[in-house]
Amino acid sequence: MPAKPNFVYIFCDDLGWGDVSCLNSESKIQTPNIDRLATSGMSFTDAHTGSAVCTPSRYTLLTGRYCWRTELKDGVGGGYSPPLITPDRLTVAEMLKQNGYRTACIGKWHVGFDWQLKDEFGDDAMPRHLCREETRFDDMVDFAKPILNGPTDVGFDYYFGISASLDMSPYVFIENDRATDIPCEIVPRGTTPEARAREGIGAKGWRHEDVLPALRDKSIRFIKQEAAAGNPFFLYLPVNGPHTPVVPNAEWIGKSGAGLYGDFVMEIDDVVGQIVATLEEAGVRDNTMVVFSSDNGPETLTARYRESYGHYSAWKFRGMKRDNWEGGHRVPFVVSWPAAVTAGSTCERFVELVDFMATVAEIVDADVPETAAEDSRSILPLLEGDFSSDCRPFAIHHSCNGQWAIRRGKYKLLLHSGSGGNRSECPENNDPVQLYDLEADLFETTNIYADHPDxxxxLRELCLSCIKDGRSTPGQPLDNDPNGEWRQLEALLRLEV
Known part of the structure; x- marks a missing residue:
């Protein structure tokens, strides 16, 4: 295996499985650069996020640990939410840094910061648990003070980006531990589904459409800098789209066959192409693992594109972002590493994005303590072409409402009625649980729980044991983070099946 490969992880925000043309031949959005990435590497058809929403998926990717083990038991954080990654938690960035890598996060963070308040407010004025709607903190934060416990405190040498989703204030770039400007203007609320963004404070002249190009340019600069210095590097690039506000730049409007959303996806695809081109120009492409994926399924606004444009962002899968049905967490996943991964290969084995940390650890021969990456399993055998390897015997899915589903082999059990996230009228709203045979019923049309009580x-007991043991991989039992009431677990314990 090649020594010390570079790692570039491009992480989209709300990109659906059906938004990528190499996966969905009927897509109304063309993604030639993502398609070329797949042609140069391995495309996974059965890859899943650690959650059906933003914040927990990001925590899971960076730590190799399911986010529901933290104090965030459901939902997502906001622009002022406190950090989820504790100082003693090993991240993939810190692990690589300890092994001689230069590390950068450039993009949407969304796993929390400790913002400092203006002197007239007490330390207890900022509550530990913040609703994402809490824009009243716009006037309380001192943007001239350092922003504490962010990316540069958990393993990243460099950070540039935005604190949370692009529809959440504060609308200002952060570089390392400082805001690049003092927010002084009110950015108005978006008035259409695509333009949806909360009103909030922002930097002077803030334009949402400037964010993606800024992330691209900073990423290109980092790659050139580290490649020229001969340093192995890890670039984590969580882009801000196609999450709302959907803001393609003028030169991309009208390029796709799926409205502004499709245009925005095409602009993101172009960023992918420019990142890969930079690696090639820097002479490091061959020994760089480029990973492309998304944090969850597509937003519900894309459902109307089925009728308007004939475009299916979640393909034929049931559900969308927030849901425990497949459309909520089955995502595009491409790994291109010319020096080690066979070009043009396809893997149909079941994997999760939580597996990134264990995989990277095996590649660089890093030591990972038993108390870290407790839900992560290496998929290196799959990347090497051994598709007989059962890297992931089972996995736990998690919805926006904090409810669980568990998948083992062909069976998937949703430990709740309905979707677990979005409201929908369906027969399963009256069923206590849902069991699907994904080999016979990939689109989850027939609940067979009554036919298979054993x-x-x-599966319920397996899920419970993984929750109680604090881990889903072999090893010593660990504690989940205390959070007082855990109503979803209490409901699961009461569930009679």
Whole structure:
């Protein structure tokens, strides 16, 4: 295996499985650069996020640990939410830094900062748990003070980006531990589904459409700098789209066959192409693992594109972002590493994005303590072409409402009624649980829980043991983070099946 490969992880925000043309031949959005990435490497058809929403998926990717083990038991954080990654938590960035890598996060962070308040407010004025709607903190934060416990405190040498989703204030770039400007203007609320963004404070002249190009340019600069210095590097690039506000720049409007959303996806695809081109120009492409994926399924606004444009962002899968059905967490996942991964290969084995940390650890021969990456399993055998390897015997999915589903082999058990996230009228709203045979029923049309009570009980107990043991991989039991009431677990314990 090649020594010390570089790692570039491009992480989209709300990109659906059906938005990528190499996966969905009927897509109304063309993604030639993502398609070329797949042609140069391995495309996974059965890859899943650690959650059906933003914040927990990002925590899971960076730590190799399911986010529901933290104090965030459901939902997502906001622009002023406190940090989820504790100082003693090993991240993939810190692990690589300890092994001689230069590390950068350039993009949407969304796993929390400790913002400092103006002197007239007490330390207790900023509550530990923040609703994402809490824009009243716009006037309380001192943007001239350092921003504490962010990316540069958990393993990244450099950070540039935005604190949370682009529809959440504060609308200002952060570089390392400082805001690049003092927010002084009110950015108005978006008035259409695509333009949806909360009103909030922002930097002078802030334009949402400037964010993606800024992330691209900073990423290109980092790659050139580290390649020229001969340093192995890790670039984590969580882009801000196609999450709302959907803001393609003028030169991309009208390029796709799926409205502004499709245009925005095409602009993101172009960023992918420019990143890969930079690696090639710097002479490091061959020994760089480029990973492309998304944090969850597509936003519900794309459902109307089925009728308007004939475009299916979640393809034929049931559900969308927030849901425990497949459309909520099955995502595009491409790994291109010319020096080690066979070009043009396809893997149909079941994997999760939580597996990134264990995989990287095996590649660089890093030591990972038993108390870290407790839900992560290496998929290196799959990348090497051994598709007989059962890297992931089972996995736990998690919805926006904090409810669980568990998948083992062909069976998937949703330990709740309905979607677990979005409201929908469906027969399963009256069923206590849902069991699907994904080999026979990939689109989850027929609930067979009543026909297989033994499988339901077995999977429920497996899920419970993974929750109680604090880990889903072999090793010593660990504690989940305390959070007082855990109503979803209490409901699961009461569930009679």
């Amino acid at each position: 499988i339901v009980r077995e």
